[in-house]
Amino acid sequence: MKRIRSQIQIGRLSLLGCLILTSGLSGQEVQADIGVVPAMYQRYGDDFRRYDEHVSFLANPFLEGRLPGSPGMVITERYVEENFAAAGLQPAFDGSFRQSVPLGGQRKVEGGSIQVGAWNGERQEQFDVNLLGGQGSVQGPLVFAGFGVDKGPDGYSNFLGDRDLQGRIAVVYRFEPMNESGTSRWTEDGRWSRQASYRSKLMTAASKGAKAIILVNPPGVSDPRAGEIPVTRSNRKRVDVPVFGMTTEALDALLKANANPWTSEKLLAKADKGGPPFPLGLNAELEAKIEQEQRSCDNIGGLLPGQGELAKELVVIGAHIDHLGLGVYGSRGFRGELHPGADDNASGTAALILLAERIVPWMAALEPGQQARSVLFLGLNAEEAGLDGARHYVNHPIRSLEDHSLMINFDMIGRVVDGKLQILGSQSGEGLMEWMKALDAETPLHLNVHTRLHLGSDHLPFLSKRVPAVFAIIDPLHRDYHTPGDVASKINRLDSIHVIDLFEKVIQGAATRPKGFEFKSPY
Ligand SMILES: [Zn+2]
Structure with missing residues (x-):
């Protein structure tokens, strides 16, 4: 150096x-x-320094890729909030800079019980709650439904009709009919067929009216999983009724404790032959307790009030503040590694902060008679998870959506090459595209103003609510997109400032033009 x-x-x-x-x-x-x-x-100059500081802070590995709901995101939200406040913006959401965005949470087993006559099962030893099912308390007669297969090879079936399990608790063997070596009778390579999957069994039993399902390991199976309680750590609920997993030994203990003539071996012989469900002559009381973890993150919004009549309308400028964390989703092949997301989208978040700092004094210096729309700066959350923050905002906007005059979205503006910047979506407003094209002459950047909308981000929920939107993004995308290689050192800070300079004019123009942009479908 x-x-x-x-x-x-x-x-x-x-x-x-x-x-x-x-x-x-x-x-x-x-x-x-x-x-x-x-x-x-x-x-x-100062813009360069401050842009650099914001990007370097937000893409610092300490923030662990800014995953919504993570400790790194808590710091990110706070950082954007404090910078909005310092810029002189007002809290946009009823006195707060934050709008809570619910996130789908993990489900986990809280408890459960199986009682059949004198037998009371021991959870985690003899049985457990399977997360593929729902929760609740159920009582009813136990029926044995073989392997729970509706239409197997060679006419094999465990059912007669569509309501075979109506009002009953189905006891279903895991896997499928076996030969003497304990492997599938239906495949040549020793693997289990699709009929043996949890999904297939559960959906079949539920569709036939079962009010709960107990999956049991049959005896004599040649599969290491047969030694475990048949449950899954998956969080994907497949059926609404409660589902339990039980060991072979527990089934035998349950039958014996109730002086029932059946054994797991005798039931296996029946199951291997196929045939409709039959009652075991026992009643069961079951309970599955599943906790749904509630997680959330925050959109961060700062409002700059406008002037005069136009102040009731809003120009929104948004950038998503989240990224992929340790690549739990969205990674291009680097699951588990840290994704710093410098371009995606520390670059846009930094621009959002700098623009707030420029627009606040500009608005304050307007002549008293000058009309201007209010400007809403939005640090949107959970974009990478599926535009969750932007979707939530358009369903809970701070003013009626008709008063949203224009939405501007920055997502990846930090890696401009040869001065090229793509502008998408401007066909969504009457006169918007012509204006964006004309701005090309006023910037050192080369604007590629598309008539197609081929890249998705937080502008889409706004467009779906008929709010005209423009989306700025580098042209073309780079190979570090959604990889651990999207680091701060690769950010083109100078051209990012050019993007900010350009959009400073766009915001000022959009805020003060007498007439807004009439919405037109961009598709
Ligand atoms: Zn992304």
Whole structure:
């Protein structure tokens, strides 16, 4: 790294404070050795420094990829909130900068019981609740439904009609009819067929009216899983009725404790032959307790009130503040690794903050008679999870959606190459596209204003509610997109400032033009 000698004004750079402390220098002006980054700060000014600081902070590995609901996101939300407040924006949501966005939570077993006459099962030893089912308390007669197969090969079936299990609790063997070696009778390679899947059995039994389902390991199976209670850690609920898993030994203990003539072996012989369900002559009381974890994250919104009549209308400028965390979803092949998301979308979030800082004093300096729309700055959450934050906002907007004059979305503006920036969606407003095209002459960037809407992000929920929207994104996408390689060092800070300069004009123009953009379908 090349080091250069330079003069710096005290107070211009916070970094300088450290230099003074460590070098013992004092005075109005100092001579100091500074590195390349401070030299860039000095050369390109405060915007460059502040943009760099925001991107570097948000993409820092400490924030672990800004996954909604994670500790890194808690810090991210706070960071955006504090920067909005410092810029002079007002809390947008009833006195708060935050709008809570519910996220789908994990389900987990809280408890459960199986009681059959004198027998009371021990959870986690003899049986457990299976998360593929729902929760609740159920009472009813136990019926044995073989392997729970409706239409197997060679006419094999465990059912006669559609309501065979109506009002009953189905006891269903796991796997499928076996040969003497304990492997499937229906395949050649020793694997189980699709009929043996939990999904197939549960959906079949539920469709035939079962009010609960107990999956039991049959005896004599050649599969290591037969030694475990048949439950799953999956969070994907397949049926609404409660589902339990039970060991072979527990089934035998249950039958014996009730002096029932059946055994697991005798039931297996019946199941292997097929034939309709039959009652075991026992009543059961079951309970499955499943807890649904409630998780949420926050959209961060800061409002800048406009002036005059137009102030009731809004120009929205949004950027998503979340990313992929450790690649739990959305990663392009790097599950489990840290995805810092510098371009996606620390770059847009940083632009959002800088624009707030520019637009607030601009609005304050308008002539008193000048009409201007209010401007809503929105740090949207959970975009990567499926545009959750933007969807939530358009369903709970701070003003009627007809008063949303324009939405501007930044998602990945940090890796501009050869000055190229794509603009999408501008065909959604009458006169919007012509205006965006004309702006090309006023920026060092080269605007590629599309008539197609081929890239999705937070503008889509706004468009679906008939709010005109424009979307700015680099052109083309890079290979680091949704990988651990999307790091802060690769951000093109200078061109990002050019994007901010351009959209400063766009926001000012959109806020003050007498007439809004009439919505047109962009598809
Ligand atoms: Zn993304």
